[in-house]
Amino acid sequence: MNLRAFVRLSRIEHGILTSLIVIASYVIAGGRSAIAMVLLFLSSLLTEIFLFATNDIYNIEEDRINRPDAPLVRGEVSINEAWALSLLSVVIAVSLNVLGIVMGYLMIWSIVILIMAIVLGFSYNYRLKRVIIVNNAFVAVTSSLTFLYGLYAVSPTVPTLNLPYLLFIVSFLATMGRELVKGAIDVAGDVRAGVKTVANTYGIKIAITLAVIFTLVAVLISPLIIIYALRNPYGLVLSVGVLATDAILMYISIALLRNSNYMGRFRVLSLGAMAITIIAYLLFALLVTVH
Template sequence: MNLRAFVKLSRIEHGVLTSLIVIASYVIAGGRNTIAMVLLFLSSLLTEIFLFTTNDIYNIEEDRINRPDAPLVRGEVSIKEAWFLSLLSLIIAILLNALGIVMKYLMTWSIVILLMAIILGFSYNYRLKRVIIVNNILVATTSSLTFLYGLYATSSIPPTLNIPYLLFTVSFLATIGRELVKGAIDVAGDVRASVKTIANVYGIKSAVILAVVFTFIAVFISPLIVIQALHEFYGLVLSVGVLMTDAILIYICIMLLRSTNYMDRFRFWSLGAMAITIIAYLVFALLLFVH
């Protein structure tokens, strides 16, 4: 397996971003231990590698149409190599978390969140991707648990810090919206692989309208993040990021309602909009860490 194929298969860039979000939640919840941060970063990264790799393994038929340049489709990586990479990543991720708990760098609740993400993500990859609505909910839940993993690493009881919970909720809703549009774009490959989505069962227009509804609900809830953040040191940074994200999401929703030809741009700009909040979240955590 060459390095380029490994990076593309495992989506390391997504894993790094996910791991940084986890550390941000850890810091915002009061965590400051460097070893704990390293363990959280690596376990998150390796879990993402496991989930993305197994997704490509089970997704190969759809990828022959929707992603013909995928490493498994092109034969740059064999199925056997992909399984070895994914299982090795999974084992090490769980062991690192368990080690952190045994050494008291991480709290027990953290492994509950980690295992939840692994089980939900793999269930989606293995079979539930083909179940309408359930597929969108699983993707949204798994990706949004990132905001809670670091939070739950800092307390022996379920924590009550509001900001990560609110970000989890808003991320969940916005991700469902984005996944609905993704399903509308990938109709051809999904039909071939017997994947049922709102778009190929009820029509692209229905998927688009539902995507806009979920995105608008996310925007409607997001001011609660702003209110909560303004009570924290440097919370203005996060508040500005959230408001910028909201402005972009509102604009692309309006454009999508005007024309379904805007689906590709909606998918791109919705991800970019959420990235603004994520960057603000990371900066917020960094400022708290050095304060």
């Protein structure tokens, strides 16, 4: 397996971003241990590699149509190599978390979030991606748990309402919208692989309408993030990011309702919009750390 194929299969860029979000939540929740940050970063990164690799393993039929350049489809990586990579990654990820708990750098609740992400993500990859609505919900929950992993690594008990919870909720809703649109775009491959989505079961128009509803509900809830963030002197940084994200999400939602051919751009721009809030969140955490 060549390095380029490994990077494409493991989606390392996504894993790095996910790991940075986890560290941001850890810092905002009050964590300051450099060792804990390293353990959280690596366990998050390796978990993402596990989930992406197993997704490609079980997704190979859809990818023959929707992603013909995928490493497994092109034969750049064998199924056995992909399994070896994924299993090694998840074992090390869990081991690092357990090690952090034993050494006292991470709280025990963190392993609950990590295992939840692994189980939900793998369940989606293995079979539940074929179950309508459940498939979208599992993706949205798994990706949004990123905001809670760092939070739960700090608190010795189940954390009460905190900024990461609000980000988790908004992320879940926005991701649901994006996943519904993704299903509408990937209708051909999903039908061939037996994957049931709202788009190929009830029609693209219904999928688009639901996607817009989820997205706009996320926008309506997002001011709570701003209210909570402004309790901190550096909260303005996150607030500006949230406002920019909201503006983009509202614009692309209206555009999608007017023209269903906007699906491809909606998918790309919604991810970009969410990235703005993530970047602002990371900057906010950095400023909190420096202060």
